[in-house]
Amino acid sequence: MAATIRDVALKAGVSISTVSRVLNDTCPVADDKRVRVESAAKELGYTPNPVARSLLSSETGGIGIILPFVSGEFFSEFLNGVDQAAQEQDFFLLISTSHHSSEDLKKAMASMYRRVDGLLVMAPHMTTQAVEALAPDGLPFVFVNTEVVSDDAFGVTFDNYGGMYAMTAHLVSKGHRRIAFITGTENAYDARERLRGHLQALKDNGIAPLDELIFKGNYDQRAGFEACNRVLRLEDRPTAVMASNDDSAIGVLSALRQAGLTIPDDMAVTGFDDVQSAQFATPPLSSVHVPVRQLGTAAIDLLVSRLNDVQRAPQMRTLPVELRIRGSSK
Amino acid sequence: MAATIRDVALKAGVSISTVSRVLNDTCPVADDKRVRVESAAKELGYTPNPVARSLLSSETGGIGIILPFVSGEFFSEFLNGVDQAAQEQDFFLLISTSHHSSEDLKKAMASMYRRVDGLLVMAPHMTTQAVEALAPDGLPFVFVNTEVVSDDAFGVTFDNYGGMYAMTAHLVSKGHRRIAFITGTENAYDARERLRGHLQALKDNGIAPLDELIFKGNYDQRAGFEACNRVLRLEDRPTAVMASNDDSAIGVLSALRQAGLTIPDDMAVTGFDDVQSAQFATPPLSSVHVPVRQLGTAAIDLLVSRLNDVQRAPQMRTLPVELRIRGSSK
DNA sequence: AAAAATCCTGAAAAGGTTTTCAGATATTAC
DNA sequence: GTAATATCTGAAAACCTTTTCAGGATTTTT
Incomplete structure (x- = not known):
């Protein structure tokens, strides 16, 4: 069994609160205890359980991506951009594809509920409003390449x-x-x-x-x-x-x-x-x-900025294209 | 705020245990309470919090996919297969790409620890053993298109x-x-x-x-x-x-x-x-x-069968290819 | 030297679920 | 009619953290 914070506390001879404080650097802790905790944690190979953490904070550190389908080079490149930006921002990615009917879409969104902090949705067959109507509430969205009908939507598209x-x-x-x-x-x-x-x-x-x-x-x-x-x-x-x-x-x-x-x-x-x-x-x-890759990074960046700032004003961004x-x- | 099991219990006038029993159909419950619980749950739009669930069960219902990079049609098609099989088996998918160094790979695996029940790894630059050495223990693997050196590995590859x-x-x-x-x-x-x-x-x-x-x-x-x-x-x-x-x-x-x-x-x-x-x-x-798509479905199916049966014997499967x-x- | 402020620490609650345990009620057997 | 069983139910523990609260020890101020 993996070590818990309790094991670390026991080994270091301190309370679990102290362990938490040392590991999160949230309050001053006496130097001797600090080093004891740190070495105990290292020896036991302790990693905090993200599940317990997010039960408390109701944040997950995850972003969900919902796509209609994936095929060809376009999506590989898009995912590339998304993944790069997500890694840079320290979010992990949940992905779900092949949603054609709104029934599918609803199911996919429901299955991501509380497992992610926000959603990136590409739904070329629907409008932003229709998608939002299907979603469990409280889940922030960013739309990619989707028709916008309301004026309070977040999204990235291209021309x-x-x-x-x-x-x-x-x-x-x-x-x-x-x-x-x-x-x-x-x-x-x-x-x-x-x-x-x-x-x-x-x-x-x-x-x-x-x-x-x-x-x-x-x-x-x-x-x-x-x-x-x-x-x-x-x-x-x-x-x-x-x-x-x-x-x-x-x-x-x-x-x-x-x-x-x-x-x-x-x-x-x-x-x-x-x-x-x-x-x-x-x-x-x-x-x-x-700029397919940029489409992905821009979408993640927009979503993350929205997650970090609840007051963030809606933004629809249209990336320019270029004749070749x-x-x-x- | 989203409804919790406590809200449902309150509304139905029963204890939370009873609500849990009705919703999971795990013990017999008197008919009148059963209907009261069901309608209360429906009215409140209650969905069990998966985080709380997996804190207790230490199962997540997720599968992690670790890829070296994604580019071109090959990966789109592979993901297609993976996603389809995962949806059929009711697993959600975490994805992380662009891992070239073993440092990257280690980080990616660590970030998936306890967020998924098992891992699908494509690591053409490493051996199965090297990957396993980097992994947090207790995480079941299935390898795709990766060099096998031990005889107890699970994997799918092609010829x-x-x-x-x-x-x-x-x-x-x-x-x-x-x-x-x-x-x-x-x-x-x-x-x-x-x-x-x-x-x-x-x-x-x-x-x-x-x-x-x-x-x-x-x-x-x-x-x-x-x-x-x-x-x-x-x-x-x-x-x-x-x-x-x-x-x-x-x-x-x-x-x-x-x-x-x-x-x-x-x-x-x-x-x-x-x-x-x-x-x-x-x-x-x-x-x-x-058979790229099949590569994806076969890998998921193998992993799921491993998750469902801890005793499952290791299997390396090589899919046939065909001249065109x-x-x-x- | 006493009072006040500062610093550090541990106990306990909270988050939402499942499950065990034991109790209560209703049913069956003698 | 009592004892034994079966059926249903609720309280409470457990999962692992973070955070609040309050207490104790130490230092600073008067």
Whole structure:
């Protein structure tokens, strides 16, 4: 059995209060007792039981992360940022993924209740309000990449709309007029925003958006591949395909190459996210660079600052994105 | 403040013991009290405090996952499997990544002590014994993809050696004699095993391994790209490049294409892992399929069975891999 | 030298649950 | 009708800390 504070007290010949005081350095203690306690603790290999601690303080030192799913490079990179920031701030991380229905989400949040001090939630299929309604109360939130409807939410997101707007404008400036667009996951906030940016850019450039040029996707490579094959069956073939993320775009590249088309001459292609694969695609993929890792660190930092200061004013932060034009759309 | 068991007892007009008995269905309770307790609990929205529970039982319902780093599709997929299995078994997940030094690892394990019931450790740079030596005792382990030295370890791995052996044999059977090999992360268990499989297959086919054909990599795309450029500077150019994983192989494809070579005619290329990107590379990448998701579920299942049965005999499980030959090496 | 202040220390309560123990009530057996 | 059993219930201990409270010892002030 692991040593308890009582064992240390016994060995050092002092009361448990004194042990606690020495270990937490919370009150002055006579030097001789201090050293006796310290050596006793060391000899016994004593570590305070975090469970007992948090029963008393009702703080846990943990942060929960709730994600809709994890796939591809985007999430690895995001988790990287989250974990780094959490370690720096001395929080441990609980993680739970694959929440699509609000039932799932509710269950996940309930299972984290009192095991964490706060929650990082990515719920692209819901609004911040809807999520908060499901949560056990008193649990502070920070939202990532989630639609905000109230004005008192904490969150970090990035400029989905502006990024796709800029990329569309780029293609138009290269002379493209007939542009196919492959959407992301249906009903997802970021996917909607990206589509909205695209459509607005078309309009602002005097191009009428056409339904027949919008193709359903779901952010993965296979979906991009299949959607692109549908694009190629159009009578009047577009000169460019915009995918809603890099994974889809890689599927698009694959389909185009199989069809014997050259990129970007026969067809320009663009992605979104700028994961590492975009740079090493053939040809290198034009994409919208998203600071994914920073998205993770910023979210943790915001949550921690909220935990440390209950008065902290709500903040919605939108990280800027950046066009990275490469060979696939030159 | 959230309701406690005392509030429920008060409201139902019974003792807290009775409430506990009703909620855990642990002893017979008179029907009238039972319904009173149930409705009181419901009205107050009572949920037992898991902290208080685990202080008493010293069980947490949690599993810790310790990873060296997370990057690329491999880890997303692995986490997917882990999370799914954990949810099915009603465990929550603590995660901690980026542990390279044993100091890091020790700290991570210490911070999980008593917050989890068991640990899933992926430590390709260490042996199972070395990890166990750093751990607070009494914490059950399951190792993933880690070198085993003792015969009482629990773990799941996959056939790194055999996969690369088979892939090398495949290339030899296609007539390749001069094959460049790009290694994975230095000193990592899986990287060493893959190299070993490659070298053994060469020997078994009467080909002498050459040092000049082994190039240092680290599993990422850029490393593959750069290593491939070094390959291309060889006077006597190889006819094939084997990368230690798919990410590196994608970097290789990119470098070869930039150099104007056609694949597989000028140069065959192979990967390892068979992540989704392998299928959608151009040309589609020959790879060794690893059941990554299953790796995650198998590890959790093994750990849970160990937690449920202290007598459980140690088990090292090696999942089979499978050659997937595609256009890059035909 | 007495009073006041300072410093250190231990006992005990608190946090929320589960479980043991023993008591009370109701039921069965003779 | 009494004794023995079965059934249900509550009080209290236990899990391991931190923190409050009050007491004792020492030092400082007058």
